[in-house]
Amino acid sequence: MTEPLSELIAYLAEHAPAFARRLQAAGLTPEEIHRPEDLSRIPVLRKDDLVDLQTADPPFGGMLAVPMQALKRIFQSPGPIYEPEPNRPDPWRWASALEAAGFRAGDIVLNAFGYHLTPAGAMFEEGLRALGCVVLPGGVGNQEQQVRAMHALGVNGYVGLPSYLKALLDKADELGLPLQVEKAFVTAEPLPPSLRRELQERGVIVVRQGYGTAECGNLGYECEAEDGWHVPEDVLIQICDINTGQPLPPGEVGEVVVTLLHREYALVRFGTGDLSALHTEPCTCGRSTPRLVGWLGRVGDAVKVRGMFLHPRQLREMMVRFPEVERWQAVVTRHDHKDELTLEVVAPEAPPDLEERLKHTAREAIKFRLQVRRVDHLPPDAPPIRDERTWE
Numbered sequence: 227m228t229e230p231l232s233e234l235i236a237y238l239a240e241h242a243p244a245f246a247r248r249l250q251a252a253g254l255t256p257e258e259i260h261r262p263e264d265l266s267r268i269p270v271l272r273k274d275d276l277v278d279l280q281t282a283d284p285p286f287g288g289m290l291a292v293p294m295q296a297l298k299r300i301f302q303s304p305g306p307i308y309e310p311e312p313n314r315p316d317p318w319r320w321a322s323a324l325e326a327a328g329f330r331a332g333d334i335v336l337n338a339f340g341y342h343l344t345p346a347g348a349m350f351e352e353g354l355r356a357l358g359c360v361v362l363p364g365g366v367g368n369q370e371q372q373v374r375a376m377h378a379l380g381v382n383g384y385v386g387l388p389s390y391l392k393a394l395l396d397k398a399d400e401l402g403l404p405l406q407v408e409k410a411f412v413t414a415e416p417l418p419p420s421l422r423r424e425l426q427e428r429g430v431i432v433v434r435q436g437y438g439t440a441e442c443g444n445l446g447y448e449c450e451a452e453d454g455w456h457v458p459e460d461v462l463i464q465i466c467d468i469n470t471g472q473p474l475p476p477g478e479v480g481e482v483v484v485t486l487l488h489r490e491y492a493l494v495r496f497g498t499g500d501l502s503a504l505h506t507e508p509c510t511c512g513r514s515t516p517r518l519v520g521w522l523g524r525v526g527d528a529v530k531v532r533g534m535f536l537h538p539r540q541l542r543e544m545m546v547r548f549p550e551v552e553r554w555q556a557v558v559t560r561h562d563h564k565d566e567l568t569l570e571v572v573a574p575e576a577p578p579d580l581e582e583r584l585k586h587t588a589r590e591a592i593k594f595r596l597q598v599r600r601v602d603h604l605p606p607d608a609p610p611i612r613d614e615r616t617w618e
C-alpha cells in the first residue's frame with residue numbers, strides 16, 4: 227500500500243462525487259474508514275450500478291478523481307462501460323504476475339489479447355514492458371501471420387487465452403513452422419488441467435494462469451506451486467457473502483470484492499460478480515499473501531428466493547453430502563406472492579428419513595427452508611435451479 231487507507235479515502239471522497247454520495251448514503255464520513263475492515267461498512271458496488279452511474283453521469287459516473295486529461299488511456303468494455311487507465315507505468319499491476327510466471331527482460335512475447343477499445347491488450351503490454359519484455363502486439367486473429375512472425379522472431383513467451391495458444395500451435399504444425407514458446411501466461415478463460423498438460427507436452431514448459439477483470443486489472447496469479455492464485459499486495463480483496471456483502475472467513479465461497487488503492491478512480495468495494503474463496507495457509511513458494519482457490523462461478527447465476535440469493539454452487543456443495551440422491555433440482559415457485567423452494571430428488575434407494583435430513587441440512591448449511599419432493603425422473607442435464615415464478 228503506497229499511502230494510508232484513511233488518506234486515500236479522504237482524497238477520493240473529496241474528488242469523486244459519486245464516492246462521496248456512496249459514503250453519505252451509508253451514513254459514513256471519510257474519517258471513519260481507517261482500516262481495510264472499515265471498508266465493509268460501505269455496501270458493495272455492483273457492475274450494474276457502475277453502468278447506471280456512468281449512464282446518469284457520463285463518462286465515469288462521478289468516480290474519476292483526476293481530470294480526464296490526466297489519464298493515459300480510456301477503454302470501453304461491453305455494457306458499455308468506460309475504464310480509465312492511470313498515467314503511470316504498469317497501471318494494472320500485471321508485472322508481478324508475469325514475473326512469477328518466469329517472464330524476464332529480453333523475452334520476446336506475443337501478446338494475443340485485443341488492443342481495440344477493450345483493455346486486455348494494453349493492460350498486458352504495460353506489465354510486459356515494466357519487466358523489459360519485447361512485445362509482439364498480436365491481438366486476436368490472423369493466426370497464420372502471427373505464427374509466421376513468432377517463428378521468424380523467435381518468440382519465446384505468450385500472453386493470451388490458453389485455447390488460442392493451442393490454436394496457434396496447431397497452425398504452426400500445419401504450416402511446418404516450429405515455434406519456441408516456452409512460457410505462457412494465460413487468463414480470461416478457465417485452464418483445464420488437460421489443456422495445461424497438452425501445452426506443456428508441446429513444448430510450453432511453464433503455463434501459468436492469472437485472474438483479473440477489466441475494471442481492476444491483476445487480482446491473482448499462480449506461483450510455481452500452481453495451487454491457487456496469490457492475491458497481489460497492491461489491491462484489497464475481500465471474499466464477501468453474496469447476500470450481506472460482509473467478508474467471509476477463509477475457505478468459504480463468496481463474491482470477490484475489490485478496492486483499488488489509487489487516487490485516479492474511486493473503485494471501492496467493487497463486486498466483480500465472480501465467486502471464489504481464500505485460503506490462508508502458507509504457500510510452498512514462500513510468498514506470504516493469501517490465495518484465491520480459483521474461479522468458482524458467477525454471482526449472476528444465483529436466483530433470489532424470498533429476497534435471499536440462492537446460488538447453484540451452494541446447492542451442489544450441500545448435495546455432495548447425499549450420495550444416495552441420484553439426481554436433484556431445486557424448483558422455485560410463487561403462491562400468494564410468496565416464494566416457495568422445493569427440492570426435487572430422484573432417490574429410489576434412500577431411506578424414509580431422507581426428506582428430514584435434506585430439510586435440516588438446507589437450514590443449517592445454506593440457510594434456506596425448503597420442501598422435499600421425491601420424483602421418479604429428472605433429465606440428466608437438469609439445471610440445479612428451475613425458476614417457475616411468473617411476475618404477472
Ligand SMILES: [Zn+2]
Nearest residue numbers: 449451509511
Ligand atoms: Zn505460492
